[in-house]
Each structure stands twice: as structure tokens, then as C-alpha cells.
Amino acid sequence: MMASANAKGFLSMTDPLYIGSASPYMEGILNYPTALDDVFNDVDLILNFGYQYVDDILPKMWCRGKPKNVIHISAHSAETIKEKYRFDFEVTSNVLDALQQLGEYAATPKQHFPADKLKTTIQSHRRRRSSYGRLSPIEVVEAVNKNIGGGKFITDIGYYRHHAILFSEPTSTGQFFTDAGLSSFGTGLASAIGAQFVDPDNSVFLIAGDGGFHSGSCDLETVARHTLPIVMLILNNNAFGLIERYQHRGGNGANEAILKFGSVDFTALAKANGVAGARASSFEELDAAIAGRDRSKPILIEVPLEYAEGDEFRESF
Ligand SMILES: Cc1ncc(C[n+]2csc(CCOP(=O)(O)OP(=O)(O)O)c2C)c(N)n1
Ligand SMILES: [Mg+2]
Numbered sequence: 001m002m003a004s005a006n007a008k009g010f011l012s013m014t015d016p017l018y019i020g021s022a023s024p025y026m027e028g029i030l031n032y033p034t035a036l037d038d039v040f041n042d043v044d045l046i047l048n049f050g051y052q053y054v055d056d057i058l059p060k061m062w063c064r065g066k067p068k069n070v071i072h073i074s075a076h077s078a079e080t081i082k083e084k085y086r087f088d089f090e091v092t093s094n095v096l097d098a099l100q101q102l103g104e105y106a107a108t109p110k111q112h113f114p115a116d117k118l119k120t121t122i123q124s125h126r127r128r129r130s131s132y133g134r135l136s137p138i139e140v141v142e143a144v145n146k147n148i149g150g151g152k153f154i155t156d157i158g159y160y161r162h163h164a165i166l167f168s169e170p171t172s173t174g175q176f177f178t179d180a181g182l183s184s185f186g187t188g189l190a191s192a193i194g195a196q197f198v199d200p201d202n203s204v205f206l207i208a209g210d211g212g213f214h215s216g217s218c219d220l221e222t223v224a225r226h227t228l229p230i231v232m233l234i235l236n237n238n239a240f241g242l243i244e245r246y247q248h249r250g251g252n253g254a255n256e257a258i259l260k261f262g263s264v265d266f267t268a269l270a271k272a273n274g275v276a277g278a279r280a281s282s283f284e285e286l287d288a289a290i291a292g293r294d295r296s297k298p299i300l301i302e303v304p305l306e307y308a309e310g311d312e313f314r315e316s317f
Pocket of ligand 2: 237241
């Protein structure tokens with residue numbers, strides 16, 4: 001079983017049948033070029049529950065290896081997007097009822113489930129720590145995982161969010177949110193504000209890139225005015241990192257004039273808006289800053305970001 005990003009948490013990572021989530025960028029991030037082949041090659045039946053094309057688990061990710069039958073089970077018909085998403089059979093029904101009925105046919109896990117290697121690879125990446133004063137996005141996600149408790153985890157849009165999709169460990173649905181549809185960067189802070197209003201008793205963690213955060217940082221004033229105790233982690237690489245990767249792949253190099261920007265002191269920006277600011281250059285510093293925060297107030301923690309070597313850019317759509 002695999003979860004789309006926003007369905008993460010419907011099963012525990014320790015469940016032997018649960019693979020976790022998938023991102024079109026996962027083979028590059030994990031430096032595991034056959035990850036999707038290993039998961040999907042031998043599969044002959046795909047059951048999609050509540051599937052939405054915008055959820056970022058794309059047909060190209062599973063259309064490999066053995067021929068497959070695809071069954072779409074959802075409260076809504078997917079007929080209108082059949083050109084992009086081909087299924088053989090559609091069940092328009094209450095998804096929970098369908099799941100309960102199917103439970104009677106559930107298979108027992110095989111001894112060597114092919115996705116075990118994927119889970120092991122994910123675990124080995126979790127343990128890696130940077131040593132160059134900058135953090136990898138995986139370390140930032142790990143710091144959130146360690147401190148989140150029953151809180152919520154929101155991402156803005158940038159390359160790092162695919163690391164969050166793979167490495168976050170929500171224990172229930174409704175805990176991890178990323179805008180996999182329109183993917184408008186700059187919306188992360190507004191989403192975090194909404195989440196904190198809806199759930200004032202639990203912590204809300206936002207991870208945002210510097211580029212995306214520049215597009216919505218005016219709402220720091222909103223955060224301060226309502227004393228929303230959001231933990232904002234700003235991953236700063238002075239660049240539109242994801243777009244830089246696409247431009248490199250185009251073969252003509254990257255156009256630095258539109259990808260790179262000058263250094264901005266996000267801690268000073270936070271303070272100018274009446275929000276506490278801090279900076280963390282190692283996993284330990286980040287963990288300490290999050291754990292030692294005043295939980296009644298917002299905090300912005302700027303994190304110098306480095307996409308790790310071996311984090312090859314590769315996308316499967
Ligand atoms: C409103 C909007 N404009 C442009 C894009 C295209 N886009 C996707 S990611 C990205 C760059 C993200 O940069 P940053 O937030 O710094 O994250 P990084 O990839 O550097 O970690 C851009 C421009 C978008 N998704 N939404
Ligand atoms: Mg950036």
C-alpha cells in the first residue's frame with residue numbers, strides 16, 4: 001500500500017504492507033534509480049482509493065513491468081480525466097464501505113515484499129547528517145518528525161517538499177499537508193495560519209523555501225497579530241532550487257539572473273514583524289531551537305540549506 005502525499009498517516013510506517021508515500025522525484029532524492037521499477041514491475045492489479053490525478057502519484061509511475069488492471073474506487077467519477085488516467089473499471093461508491101468489503105480479501109504479506117528495499121533505503125537516508133554548516137532537507141524533516149507530537153506539518157512548494165513527502169512520518173491522516181495540485185508557492189504560510197486557527201491546541205510546523213516564503217512573508221504580520229504559535233522553518237539557499245535543476249537538465253545551463261537572489265536575513269525579517277527569529281546550522285541546533293521554543297508564540301527559524309550530493313535530479317513525469 002502506498003499513500004499519496006496528503007493521505008499519509010493512514011497506516012503506520014511499521015505496517016509490513018505499507019510502503020509510505022511516493023514522489024515523482026523519489027528515484028533521484030533516494031539515489032535509487034530503480035525504486036519505481038522495484039515497487040511496481042511485478043504488480044498486476046492497482047486499486048486506487050479516492051485517487052486524484054493532482055495527488056502527484058502519476059500513472060507513469062506505475063505503468064511499468066507486468067500489464068496491470070487499474071480499478072478506480074472513489075466517491076467521484078474520474079471519467080473526465082480518462083485521457084490522462086486510464087483505468088479498466090470504476091467503482092463510484094463510499095470509499096470506506098468499499099475498503100471494509102475488500103478487507104475480507106486482504107492478502108497476507110509476502111516474506112520478501114519487493115518494496116522492502118525502498119523502506120530500507122529511506123531509513124538509511126534518515127540517518128545521514130550534513131557536516132558543512134548547511135542542512136539537507138531530510139534533516140529538517142527529521143527535526144520536525146522528532147518534535148511534532150500530534151501537531152500538523154505543512155509544506156510550501158519547492159524541491160524540499162518532495163523530501164518532506166518521502167520522509168515525514170505522520171501518525172494519522174490530517175496531519176501532513178502539501179499543495180500537490182496547483183502547487184502555488186507562497187501559499188504555505190497562509191495554509192499554516194489556517195491550520196493553526198483550526199487546531200489552536202497543537203503545534204503547526206511550516207517548512208518553506210526562501211523563494212516561496214518571499215512570496216507570502218507579508219503574512220508574518222498576521223501571525224504576530226494573532227499570536228499564532230506556528231514554527232516556521234525557512235530553508236535558505238538564496239535560489240529557486242527546483243527551477244535551477246530543471247534549467248540544468250535543459251542542457252543550456254541555468255540562467256542565474258532569474259534563479260539566484262541576494263542574501264536576506266530572515267531572522268531580522270521575523271523580528272521586524274514582531275516574531276521571534278533564530279538560525280540553525282546543524283541538526284542539533286535546529287532540534288534544540290524547536291524543542292526550546294516558547295510554545296505560546298510564533299517562531300521563525302532560518303536554516304541554511306544544501307541539497308546533498310548524490311541527490312540527483314530525476315523526475316518521472
Ligand atoms: C506562484 C508560483 N510561481 C512559480 C512556481 C514555480 N516554482 C516551483 S518551485 C519554485 C522555486 C522554489 O524555490 P524555493 O522556495 O526557494 O525552494 P527550493 O527549491 O530552492 O528549495 C518555483 C519558482 C510555482 N510553483 N508557483
Ligand atoms: Mg530556495
